[in-house]
Amino acid sequence: xxxxxxxxxxxxxxxxxxxxxxxxxxxxxxxxxxxxxxxxxxxxxxxxxxxxxxxxxxxxxxxxxxxxxxxxxxxxxxxxxxxxxxxxxxxxxxxxxxxxxxxxxxxxxxxxxxxxxxxxxxxxxxxxxxxxxxxxxxxxxxxxxxxxxxxxxxxxxxxxxxxxxxxxxxxxxxxxxxxxxxxxxxxxxxxxxxxxxxxxxxxxxxxxxxxxxxxxxxxxxxxxxxxxxxxxxxxxxxxxxxxxxxxxxxxxxxxxxxxxxxxxxxxxxxxxxxxxxxxxxxxxxxxxxxxxxxxxxxxxxxxxxxxxxxxxxxxxxxxxxxxxxxxxxxxxxxxxxxxxxxxxxxxxxxxxxxxxxxxxxxxxxxxxxxxxxxxxxxxxxxxxxxxxxxxxxxxxxxxxxxxxxxxxxxxxxxxxxxxxxxxxxxxxxxxxxxxxxxxxxxxxxxxxxxxxxxxxxxxxxxxxxxxxxxxxxxxxxxxxxxxxxxxxxxxxxxxxxxxxxxxxxxxxxxxxxxxxxxxxxxxxxxxxxxxxxxxxxxxxxxxxxxxxxxxxxxxxxxxxxxx
Amino acid sequence: xxxxxxxxxxxxxxxxxxxxxxxxxxxxxxxxxxxxxxxxxxxxxxxxxxxxxxxxxxxxxxxxxxxxxxxxxxxxxxxxxxxxxxxxxxxxxxxxxxxxxxxxxxxxxxxxxxxxxxxxxxxxxxxxxxxxxxxxxxxxxxxxxxxxxxxxxxxxxxxxxxxxxxxxxxxxxxxxxxxx
Numbered sequence: 001x002x003x004x005x006x007x008x009x010x011x012x013x014x015x016x017x018x019x020x021x022x023x024x025x026x027x028x029x030x031x032x033x034x035x036x037x038x039x040x041x042x043x044x045x046x047x048x049x050x051x052x053x054x055x056x057x058x059x060x061x062x063x064x065x066x067x068x069x070x071x072x073x074x075x076x077x078x079x080x081x082x083x084x085x086x087x088x089x090x091x092x093x094x095x096x097x098x099x100x101x102x103x104x105x106x107x108x109x110x111x112x113x114x115x116x117x118x119x120x121x122x123x124x125x126x127x128x129x130x131x132x133x134x135x136x137x138x139x140x141x142x143x144x145x146x147x148x149x150x151x152x153x154x155x156x157x158x159x160x161x162x163x164x165x166x167x168x169x170x171x172x173x174x175x176x177x178x179x180x181x182x183x184x185x186x187x188x189x190x191x192x193x194x195x196x197x198x199x200x201x202x203x204x205x206x207x208x209x210x211x212x213x214x215x216x217x218x219x220x221x222x223x224x225x226x227x228x229x230x231x232x233x234x235x236x237x238x239x240x241x242x243x244x245x246x247x248x249x250x251x252x253x254x255x256x257x258x259x260x261x262x263x264x265x266x267x268x269x270x271x272x273x274x275x276x277x278x279x280x281x282x283x284x285x286x287x288x289x290x291x292x293x294x295x296x297x298x299x300x301x302x303x304x305x306x307x308x309x310x311x312x313x314x315x316x317x318x319x320x321x322x323x324x325x326x327x328x329x330x331x332x333x334x335x336x337x338x339x340x341x342x343x344x345x346x347x348x349x350x351x352x353x354x355x356x357x358x359x360x361x362x363x364x365x366x367x368x369x370x371x372x373x374x375x376x377x378x379x380x381x382x383x384x385x386x387x388x389x390x391x392x393x394x395x396x397x398x399x400x401x402x403x404x405x406x407x408x409x410x411x412x413x414x415x416x417x418x419x420x421x422x423x424x425x426x427x428x429x430x431x432x433x434x435x436x437x438x439x440x441x442x443x444x445x446x447x448x449x450x451x452x453x454x455x456x457x458x459x460x461x462x463x464x465x466x467x468x469x470x471x472x473x474x475x476x477x478x479x480x481x482x483x484x485x486x487x488x489x490x491x492x493x494x495x496x497x498x499x500x501x502x503x504x505x506x507x508x509x510x511x512x513x514x515x516x517x518x519x520x521x522x523x524x525x526x527x528x529x530x531x532x533x534x535x536x537x538x539x540x541x542x543x544x545x546x547x548x549x550x551x552x553x554x555x556x557x558x559x560x561x562x563x
Numbered sequence: 564x565x566x567x568x569x570x571x572x573x574x575x576x577x578x579x580x581x582x583x584x585x586x587x588x589x590x591x592x593x594x595x596x597x598x599x600x601x602x603x604x605x606x607x608x609x610x611x612x613x614x615x616x617x618x619x620x621x622x623x624x625x626x627x628x629x630x631x632x633x634x635x636x637x638x639x640x641x642x643x644x645x646x647x648x649x650x651x652x653x654x655x656x657x658x659x660x661x662x663x664x665x666x667x668x669x670x671x672x673x674x675x676x677x678x679x680x681x682x683x684x685x686x687x688x689x690x691x692x693x694x695x696x697x698x699x700x701x702x703x704x705x706x707x708x709x710x711x712x713x714x715x716x717x718x719x720x721x722x723x724x725x726x727x728x729x730x731x732x733x734x735x736x737x738x739x740x741x742x743x
Contacts, residue, residue, distance in 0.1 A: 012566075059729055092566055129726050135703060136686045136728060175572040179565040218687055218702050245565040255564050259574035261583050262565075284700045285616040285681070285707030293601045301594030308590040309583070316582060317565070369601045370610055376698040377689045377724035444696045446689070446724030450732040457735040458642045461693060461720035515564045528581070535582045542589060549597070553604070559695050561609045561676070561712030 005096065010504050011407050011511040020090040020097025020163075024083045025408055026107055027156075028401065031079035032492055034114060035394070038071030039485045046433070046478025048450070051468050053475060058450040062127040065448060067118065069130035073389060074149070074232070075114040080397045081187065081239050082106070082156040087404070088184035088242065089163035095172040098162030106155035113149030120145060129448060131225060134205060134216040143206035147199065154195045157188045179256055179263065180249070183242025186266045191235045193274055198228035219286050226277040234273040236389060237307065238266065240351060240396035244314040247348040250403060251339065253513035254321035257531070262313050268306035272298040279363075282372035292369045304364055311356045312538045316531040321516045323524035323531075331526065331533040347399025347423035354427065355392030358434050361545045363388060371552045373562065377448075380441025387434040390481075395427060398488050405492060406511055411499030415491050422491065426484025432477025440470040612699070612709060619706040621684040628657035628680075632667050640668040640737060647739065655680060655708075658721075658736075660688035660701045662728060665721045665736025672743050673716045682706045689725030692738065698724060713740040 006015045044064040047055040056064060090097040097103065120126050126138035164185065167173060177185070201224040207213040245262070248254040256262045278295035281287045298304060322334030339345050362384045366375045375381065402419060406412060413419055445452055445467050452471075454461055526532040571577060605611050631650060638647040646667040650656045652675035659666045661684040671677055681690055683703040690699040699709060723734035 058732065062726070062729065062731075127729075133687045133725070173568050175568045176574065178567050179569075217704065219705060222702075249565040249567075253564060255570075257580040257583055258577050259569050259571075260577060261579055261587070281700075283612060283698060285702055285705040288614045289605065289612070293598075297594075297598045297601070300598045305587075305590045305594050309587060312583065312586045316580070364597070368597065370604050370608060370612075373610060373612065373698060374696050376700065377691065378696075378698060444691065444693045444722070446691055446722050448726040448731070449722075449724070452732075454732065454735050457733050459720075459735050459737060461722065461735055463693070515567070530580060531582050535585065538586055542593070546593070553600075556610050557608065559610060559697060560692075560714050561710075562697065563609070563611055563613060563676075563710045563712075 009091075009407060010506045014091050015094040016408075017090050017096040019100035020086055020103075021408060023097065023100060023103040023107065024086045024091075027079050027083035027086070028404065028408075029496070030107070030111060030114075031076050031083065031397075032401070032489055034071050034075035034079060035485065036489045037118070038068055038076055039482055039489070041065075041068035041071060043478060043482045044068070046475050046482075049471050050475025050478075051453075051471055054451075059124065059127070061450045062129075062448075063121060063124060066127050066129050067121045070117055070121065071114075072394070073130060074146075075117075077236055077389070077393060077397070078149075078153050078232075079110065079114075081191070081235060082110070082153065084239055084243070084397075084400070085156070085160040085184045085188050086163075087408075088181045089160050089167065092178050092181050093163070093167040093173050095163055095167035095170065098159050098166055102155060103159050106152040106159065109152030109155070110149050111152075113145045113147070113152060116141060116148065117145035131229065132205070133225075134208070134218050134221045137209055140206060140209040143202050143209055147202055147206060150195045150198050150202070153191065157191050157195070160184070160188050176259075179259060180242045180246045182263055183238055183245060183266050186269050187235045187238035187242065189270050190231055190238060190273060194228055194231035194235060197224055197231060201225050201228060219284065222281060222284065223277060223287075226280040227274065230276040230279060231274050233385070233389060234269060234276065236393040237273070238269055240355070240393045241266075241307075241310050241314070243396045243400045244310070244348055244352055245317070247344055247399060247403070248314055248317045248321070249515075250512050251342065251345045252318050252321040252325075253516045254317040255516065257313050257316045257320060261309060265306040265309040265313070268302050272303035272306075275299060276303075276367075279367045279372075282367070282369050283376045289369065296367045296369055301364070304360075307356075307360060308538075311352070311360070311541065312534055314352060315537065316534040319531040319534045320521060320524060324516045324520035328524050331536055334533060341420045343419045343423050344399050344403045347395050347402065347427075350423050350427040351392050351396040351399065354387055354395065354431060354434075356541060357544065358431065359384060359388030359392050361548055362438060364545070365549050365552050368549075368552075371556055374552070374556055374559070375441065377446060378441035379437045379445045379447050382447055383434050383437030383439075383441055386430060386437065391427065391430045391434060395423065395430070398426070399423065401488075401492060403511065405495050405499070406502060406507060409496055409499075410502040411495050412502055412507075413491065414494045414499050418487055419491050422484055422487045425487065426481055429477050429479070429481025429484050433474055433481055436470045436474035436477060440467050440474065443467040443470070445471070609712075615708040617706040617708075618704060619682055621703065624657070624680075624682045624706060625659065625684060628659045628666070631655070631657050636667070637670065645737075650677065652677070654678065658690070659684060660690070660723070661685055663723070663730035663734035665723075665734065668737045668739065670739040670741060671711075671713050673713050673740050674743070676710050676712045679709050679711050680706055681709065686727045687725050688723050688727050688734070691722040691724040693720045693722055695719060700725065716740045716742050
């Protein structure tokens with residue numbers, strides 16, 4: 001081993017490729033910076049929607065909403081994912097990262113793209129929302145900046161694949177790649193599909209914006225844009241589920257209940273998740289019902305099934321490990337004795353529950369072809385995806401960051417007391433955002449709308465008073481979530497700058513738990529089941545899912561006849 | 564451990580945990596059920612969007628809408644004096660979406676069905692009928708024909724719920740439902 005190029009991680013024993021590690025750090029830091037920027041924009045959105053505050057004028061509201069979506073949904077998440085896939089390949093496989101120089105080119109393209117995009121949106125002539133539906137047009141640089149960013153991300157994906165090839169060729173691991181790396185690989189494969197879809201639609205739209213293409217069909221735009229837009233959220237799902245498994249291993253020393261089930265579930269994402277473009281076209285003209293039904297169900301809900309399987313196998317792996325460690329009493333001792341004060345675990349668990357109960361159930365329900373009639377483009381939609389992308393993905397990424405800072409940067413976390421509470425503050429705030437937006441959406445309040453009082457229209461429409469209450473509660477939840485998000489950014493930045501240097505000593509308590517041995521797993525569980533507590537939780541989940549599903553059909557049956 | 568390669572190289576032969584099998588069976592059956600629910604509702608349900616769509620230019624669409632307005636206008640609505648159109652039950656009626664208004668005001672009879680045509684003259688818009696809470700995408704170049712059957716008399720609002728630029732929140736229209 002070349003010690004100029006590698007160091008041995010004292011926490012995990014992994015051989016860490018230093019040039020690769022620098023790239024992981026750069027991408028992770030950029031991610032947190034864009035989270036901070038996007039979060040500030042989000043505060044502007046929430047305070048404007050709060051009727052009593054109504055902070056920003058209309059033009060600024062639409063500008064800030066555009067910038068919010070792009071910074072958090074694209075820049076924060078994809079920068080972090082690049083750091084994550086580099087980590088899952090180079091570090092977990094004890095391998096050198098392929099072509100670090102090209103990695104810097106990728107990073108540079110992404111950074112230039114993200115900064116240029118922020119600049120051009122702030123100019124005020126590109127307030128077209130993240131979706132930029134044609135024929136509404138933005139500044140040509142708006143599309144160009146996204147293309148630059150996407151090219152950078154695509155290079156990052158291929159560096160990941162290259163690293164897998166090197167690891168295999170140089171035999172840096174034995175047998176199969178770890179499950180977490182497998183999940184990251186699924187994320188990267190979906191990312192290639194996603195970015196190619198983005199290129200297919202954004203390059204012609206860029207050419208249209210400079211006058212070289214005469215017409216972009218608006219319906220075609222919607223379909224292909226969402227092959228990019230929705231699939232990019234599926235990258236997040238794969239990535240944050242890989243993190244769930246990673247946290248189960250790092251905090252508890254857990255192994256998956258069975259490799260076969262978890263890996264097959266990941267594989268189903270590759271096969272079926274891309275169909276989700278159609279979730280956004282369920283009330284569109286020109287798209288047949290047959291096409292809508294097949295695709296919105298991900299071909300018989302096979303991708304939903306995959307997520308529900310992970311929803312069992314991740315807490316199941318934790319339960320088995322905890323029981324093996326002696327917390328074997330009753331149904332839930334494994335859970336009550338979990339390290340709730342460790343933000344790596346609490347963040348991951350909030351992500352698991354929030355993604356499943358709030359994001360997952362609502363996503364499947366609104367993705368039923370006919371139920372979507374009640375929900376399309378109402379505030380319910382942002383309510384749903386704040387549960388998936390923020391409570392699910394962002395919360396999981398935050399949890400992982402708490403673990404990565406001491407491991408990669410060799411700095412101890414500062415403000416540990418605040419860090420202990422941060423996942424709860426952010427999680428509670430974002431749960432409120434999600435629930436209250438969905439509540440307002442159920443009452444028909446439109447999304448991306450500056451004034452539901454309709455002043456200046458010469459007409460009146462009164463939404464129910466409850467809708468205004470929901471928006472006020474949403475505003476308060478936004479403030480709480482922003483406090484939680486800002487705490488995260490402050491803790492991380494302060495730790496990087498002022499955290500005690502950890503050197504080559506192993507931290508105490510250990511950052512990575514010892515693996516639970518096969519011997520310890522013997523004789524755990526209740527009534528012949530190894531993980532009865534988890535099964536109980538998933539049955540509660542199923543009951544909530546089914547009840548909510550039928551309530552919405554009932555609600556649909558009460559509106560006008562539509563045929 | 565999930566961050567390490569499986570200790571058993573041939574992990575495919577490991578038995579599946581019993582809890583997993585129970586859960587996989589439940590979610591598979593649930594998935595099949597939910598898949599079946601959508602075509603089932605097409606057969607028994609009263610709320611299903613149709614496939615009927617035509618390509619159209621803004622000029623063609625406006626001409627058709629104008630013709631219906633010329634034939635069946637019965638009054639005016641609000642300070643903007645938007646024509647109120649009362650078409651015969653069962654007929655084709657046209658709703659025009661444009662920056663930033665819905666035109667004209669349709670007056671429909673409760674319990675009757677109408678073939679409501681939806682298209683935009685410029686950008687994308689969102690037809691959101693409140694408080695009935697029926698939401699349909701309105702796309703330029705495409706004419707969507709949706710048969711609506713109002714179930715209660717009253718004054719309904721048409722909110723635009725697809726962002727359409729700086730005046731998006733000013734785009735409010737009306738739809739009236741009267742007893743026969």
